[in-house]
Amino acid sequence: MTTIRVLLAEDQAMIREALAALLSFEDDIEVVAQVGRGDEVITATNASSPDVALLDIEMPGMDGLAAAAELHAKHPDTKIVILTTFGRPGYLRRAMESGVSGFIVKDSPADKLAATIRQVRDGQRVIDPDLAAAALAEGTSPLTPRERDVLAACTDGKTIQQIAQAVYLSEGTVRNYLSACIGKTGARNRAEACRIAEERGWL
Amino acid sequence: MTTIRVLLAEDQAMIREALAALLSFEDDIEVVAQVGRGDEVITATNASSPDVALLDIEMPGMDGLAAAAELHAKHPDTKIVILTTFGRPGYLRRAMESGVSGFIVKDSPADKLAATIRQVRDGQRVIDPDLAAAALAEGTSPLTPRERDVLAACTDGKTIQQIAQAVYLSEGTVRNYLSACIGKTGARNRAEACRIAEERGWL
DNA sequence: TAGCGCCCGTGACAGTTGTCATGAGCAGAT
DNA sequence: ATCTGCTCATGACAACTGTCACGGGCGCTA
Structure with a gap:
């Protein structure tokens, strides 16, 4: 088993580095790039070619979902995991449309993070079941x-x-x-x- | 130098454990308690008698500032550091009134966290200078x-x-x-x- | 005791907002 | 060729909101 190369995108520096610290405990995971803005995701990916990109949604420059869409278009082999504070069904829907493989909320226990990274690397999709249900229940927007x-x-x-x-x-x-x-x-x-x-x- | 005992209060489990991971790299700091609700701060303090309590503001049960006030009243020797996403001047003002020793935002670099913990343990006050200026500039509330x-x-x-x-x-x-x-x-x-x-x- | 500011209420008025009917232009579907 | 739905607009009306003047009660302070 080779190590999984991870890109970390999160605007709050302290949280970003804390997450990196958390992942550093996992022997098979290596954080190869950290960015604090959505519009830096693509260039960082070009430079470091990660296996998995872990993206926050709320970021300056470009939001995580937009970054996900662009990333998926340009680097379809890079798996994407959205990590967000707000488990809004609308976010989940947009994420799915953006070619995201995993969607987890920051309320989840810490070990869920590494587990998700491994699962998406193996080609699985990881979505919180409650969130998925909520998104389906809500239906699509009636607004023009x-x-x-x-x-x-x-x-x-x-x-x-x-x-x-x-x-x-x-x-x-x-x-x-x-x-x-x-x-x-x-x-x-x-x-x-x-x-x-x-x-x-x-x- | 003896190790600094730290209580960690933050509602998002993943962030809380990530911060604990970050602090685990510091030889002189030990996280002796973790809670996810404001109203658990007091009992956890009673049980683990930390030197420093690190409190998030946005928490269920009781917000971090209210918890800080109660903690300061009951355990005046426990130093309090507020760690928050939002550097709102109003938060800072309330924090100061609650007997807080340190106030940092999650945008700060990660090493600021350990540095602040050490400084407040030594009796210093740590406040972001920009925030302090903003709080002073805004003055006090004109609302009845x-x-x-x-x-x-x-x-x-x-x-x-x-x-x-x-x-x-x-x-x-x-x-x-x-x-x-x-x-x-x-x-x-x-x-x-x-x-x-x-x-x-x-x- | 007089003055002050906050609390709570009423009533009148103007301005803003929400609803509805109507109509024209433009696309896509049957 | 017609129908349907989206876009944009206008005008009229009702409801809601914001402003102002006024009054009584309360507690604090000079």
Whole structure:
């Protein structure tokens, strides 16, 4: 059995190095690269050719799921494991579409990490069963692309005016789209709709 | 030099064990207890009498800052270090009021962790200089206690009605309080006020 | 005791937001 | 060729939200 070469992508330096410390205890795993930004994943992969890339989702530059998609396109042999704080079904769905082999949350016990790395290296898929069930139960987004855009632009208590400017639409149109979003999410106002859609991974 | 006994409180199991792995490389530091909930900090301290308690803020049961306050009251000799994702000035202020000796963010390099633990054990205080400056620049909260309550109850796009029920006030009064909050934060609506106050640690 | 600030409430008003009807242009499917 | 659904827009209306003025009660301080 040869050692598994691992790329570690996680923006918080202390956590990244702590995870590296954790993996250093495994004889068959070697961390060959560490990056703190999503847009550094590709170049680091080119340089170090890892067997498995371990990606956080929340990262500056490019989020982990986007990085996963690009990585999978350019290096289909590199297995990808998403390691995230939030087990949102929407994340899982996007991850699956991005060619990811493993999806684990940071709540899991530590030994799950090395176990997952070994499993995906062997060609298996590793997904938290509860999460998978939740993702299936939720179904796919009922929002049209434009509704999604508008709803995504309305975080943080923005005004209709501000949203309209951000999306280059008239205020009336924005109101209409938001009204549709509110209806489809079952919310009572746009802030709640925004939160619900976010949770379900519809954004 | 005797070894430093450390208690580790962090809700995400994988991160917690990774941090323990990181600290295991330090010869003079020993992790004598690990907990995943804020309300387990006290009992674990009673059982293992650590020199330093390393607390995350976001934890179920009781948040790290509340745990810090209680810990400081009951075990004044145990030094406390807050380790958090978010370097919000408001957190820092609350931490200082809770008798904390050190405050570091997870963005810091990994060696900062052990260094901080040693420094606080030696009686020093360790605070990120940038954060300290930001906290001082922001000043203290201009919100009255009741305004704070109302604003805190209005997260996630709640209706005025829902807030009023949650805080046992008439809707008119809620509107008045929120209006005051909006004025004091310089926001344009309650959602933005909520976000701003949250960021500044006024909640 | 008078003044001050916080608490809680009401009522009136203007501005913003959510709903609905309507219509035109444009794609893809039958 | 027609139907359907998405996009974008306008206008009207109702509901909700934010602002303001006002009043009474409470506790603290000068």
